[in-house]
Amino acid sequence: MIQVAINGYGTIGKRVADAVREQPDMEVRGVAKTRPNFEAETAVDKGFPLYAAVEERADQFADAGLEIAGPVEDLVDAADVVVDATPSGIGAENKSMYEAYDTPALYQGGEDADLVDTSFNARSNFEDATGADHVRVVSCNTTGLSRVIAPLREAYGVEKVRATLVRRGGDPGQTSRGPINDILPNPVTIPSHHGPDVETIFDDLDIDTLGMKVPATLMHMHSLNVTLEEEVDASEVRDLFAEESRLFLIPERMDIDGSGKLKEYALDAGRPRGDVWENCIWEESISTVGDDLYLFQGIHQESDVVPENVDAIRAVLGEADAEESIETTNETMGIGL
Amino acid sequence: MIQVAINGYGTIGKRVADAVREQPDMEVRGVAKTRPNFEAETAVDKGFPLYAAVEERADQFADAGLEIAGPVEDLVDAADVVVDATPSGIGAENKSMYEAYDTPALYQGGEDADLVDTSFNARSNFEDATGADHVRVVSCNTTGLSRVIAPLREAYGVEKVRATLVRRGGDPGQTSRGPINDILPNPVTIPSHHGPDVETIFDDLDIDTLGMKVPATLMHMHSLNVTLEEEVDASEVRDLFAEESRLFLIPERMDIDGSGKLKEYALDAGRPRGDVWENCIWEESISTVGDDLYLFQGIHQESDVVPENVDAIRAVLGEADAEESIETTNETMGIGL
Structure with missing residues (x-):
């Protein structure tokens, strides 16, 4: 099972977490968040281990009655791949952390294209991401x-x-x-x-x-x-x-x-x-x-990149080719109106 | 002075009336409206003779305390040109009335192009309207x-x-x-x-x-x-x-x-x-x-055709060429930000 860390649990991160959980070959190792809010509470309710993205703010989660599994570094260290779903520009700040733990990382479309080895769209250039350490799922x-x-x-x-x-x-x-x-x-x-x-x-x-x-x-x-x-x-x-x-x-x-x-x-x-x-x-x-x-x-700006993130996980780790991955993602998520 | 009738005193008609009043060579002979409302009251306040576009409803104006100068036919008969600023499709219904009184008519862009002799934009084809009986000022x-x-x-x-x-x-x-x-x-x-x-x-x-x-x-x-x-x-x-x-x-x-x-x-x-x-x-x-x-x-959907209507009046009557008319209209209205 691919252990997936999700750093940033907002509009995209929470959706990617739910989609990853549906995959037969993946597991949500945990999610990281900067501060407690309704989304953090939902993460805990869903049983996702919750990590503090900013160590100094870990107390805020305790004050809100939310148990923290540890700092985000522990999550990145334990995962096979991290999906960075933080706001634009924060992904770039996180890159050195992912490199320190040698964990391949996916970033979102708000980051600069030159931050990464390749930009990614499952239908168009799946294979370009194979073995890459830093991949940007486009906007x-x-x-x-x-x-x-x-x-x-x-x-x-x-x-x-x-x-x-x-x-x-x-x-x-x-x-x-x-x-x-x-x-x-x-x-x-x-x-x-x-x-x-x-x-x-x-x-x-x-x-x-x-x-x-x-x-x-x-x-x-x-x-x-x-x-x-x-x-x-x-x-x-x-x-x-x-x-x-x-x-x-x-x-x-x-x-x-x-x-x-x-x-x-x-x-x-x-x-x-x-x-x-x-x-x-x-x-x-x-x-x-x-x-x-x-x-x-x-x-739909909130969700069309979600299956692309799931496919990018497999692409980076070389766990499937485009056709296999897209088919699995589509079936598990229910894509195809 | 060119005597201008304005049939329809809504978004476009009321603006055309004000613009015509500013012209040195034109006079608002009167405006016609189907029913009393705040715009009809303003027309009276401005001193525009008010005509009833639908004779059966003339009583409604009296009930609202608004004096009616007569039926719209009287206005069309008295004018040198009529600007039809009624809702889409009504202009077509009015065409035979304008023909009956031999008054050239301008219609708005909501009417079909084949209702008229020519469509009109002052900058592009001013001369096409010279002497025409039915001209459509495009939308x-x-x-x-x-x-x-x-x-x-x-x-x-x-x-x-x-x-x-x-x-x-x-x-x-x-x-x-x-x-x-x-x-x-x-x-x-x-x-x-x-x-x-x-x-x-x-x-x-x-x-x-x-x-x-x-x-x-x-x-x-x-x-x-x-x-x-x-x-x-x-x-x-x-x-x-x-x-x-x-x-x-x-x-x-x-x-x-x-x-x-x-x-x-x-x-x-x-x-x-x-x-x-x-x-x-x-x-x-x-x-x-x-x-x-x-x-x-x-x-600006409410007003960009207003100077075009003014120019079309001169074009139809052959009272000026494009350059003269556009210049006069611009100067009097204050066009040119």
Whole structure:
């Protein structure tokens, strides 16, 4: 059994912990957190050994009635791999600790690409992570773009990608984020950083991205244009995408007009936390005009990278190939709407 | 003096009435409304003769203490031109009335393009409207796109336009519109109707548009990509746009990050109703990657067509050429931030 440490138990970490627990070949060795809150209490309720990410604050957990198994260093030492799910920039600070204990580490998309040996998307470049010590699982948006671009490159070749990412202002729990009643170019400079991030997965890709922020918390929405290297009928592209396990084509009959109904569907389906791990592509939106392909896709920022983290664990340790790992992860998590 | 009738005194009609009143060569002959409300009261307060758009409802005005000058037919008969600013589809129903009184009519962008002799944007095709009986002033979004495309076509040639229109859910006064906390592909099918609408202004243009709706009321936001026929430096494009009187380039020093601050700036500047008649292009966003130009622009849905309606009045009656009319309209309204 692969012993997995999870450092950072917030939006991503808690989801990765739950997903790891479902894997037949993995065990959650423990989770580390900086301070007690409702998430720390839930971790204890779920039986995850809880470690203190900052030793000086360990007392706070005792004051909150939460038992601490030890400092995060003990957890990193005992694990075969650590998933760093700390806020952007903290992963970089933690790198030397992971190196000190010789524990391979996965970081999240908020870290710089040059912190790691390779960036990772299971569908696109699984094998690049084999044996790597430091791997970055790319962000929710980059994951969502990569999953769509990989099959298009393989099937038709991609001349250029242009994408407008209409991003949620914050996650549902981030109560101090904006905007209210506004649409912000964000970043206002073009192209945004998202395109170069996708190029960490496909280094020869021509892609320009534009970002905005809007008053929504549920999901991001991508307006995607891919100029293909050949003219293709839209129905062919729909068939191509239908074969992809992490692309969900929203059928017209479902009458799902936006992220609200998508999330409600996921909750009705009994998904944990209403998570939507797949790219959600509106089937009606898949259109071609000459060699230009267009589509809309919803990307659930809180969860689409979770199966990618699970796959990255196997990739780093060389425990499975892409196909085997993706299949196991999908089956255990229930991916494939 | 050109006698102008305004049929429909809502979001657009009331603004056109105020703008017409500022013109040295025009007079508001009267405004017509279907029912009494706060806008009807304001019309009377401003001294605009008020006509009943639906004769059977004329009593309602009397009940509300508002004096009616007569039925809308009297107004149409007395005017040299009528601006139809009624809700989408009603303009088409009114067409036969305007024909019966032989009064040339301007319609708004919600009407079908085939209702009229020509669609109109002052910067792009002013002369097409000369002597026409029925002219459609294109929608706020189409106006915003046309104003940018016209100079680019003239200076560099345009190979293809791709635009994502992130649209406000409703106007500030439309209290029953959505969405709340959502991002909707709208229409979900691609391309949206906006591209063909721009083609009513430039009939040989290659343009694909995608639409969304978000929980904002202040302005639309366009994420625009124009593939030019030559490679151009972004600074050249900025200089080109700086010459255009209805394009406002938001300078970085102003620290305006979205529609909220834009509207606040317009209110601080004493603009009536805080109107923003110009396209608002973030100067920092103007970027070129090879022959691809990108930018973000905010479009004030309530007001950017108002100066266009004023210009269309002169165009239809042959009272001025494009340059003279645009200059007069700009000066009297105070356009040019």
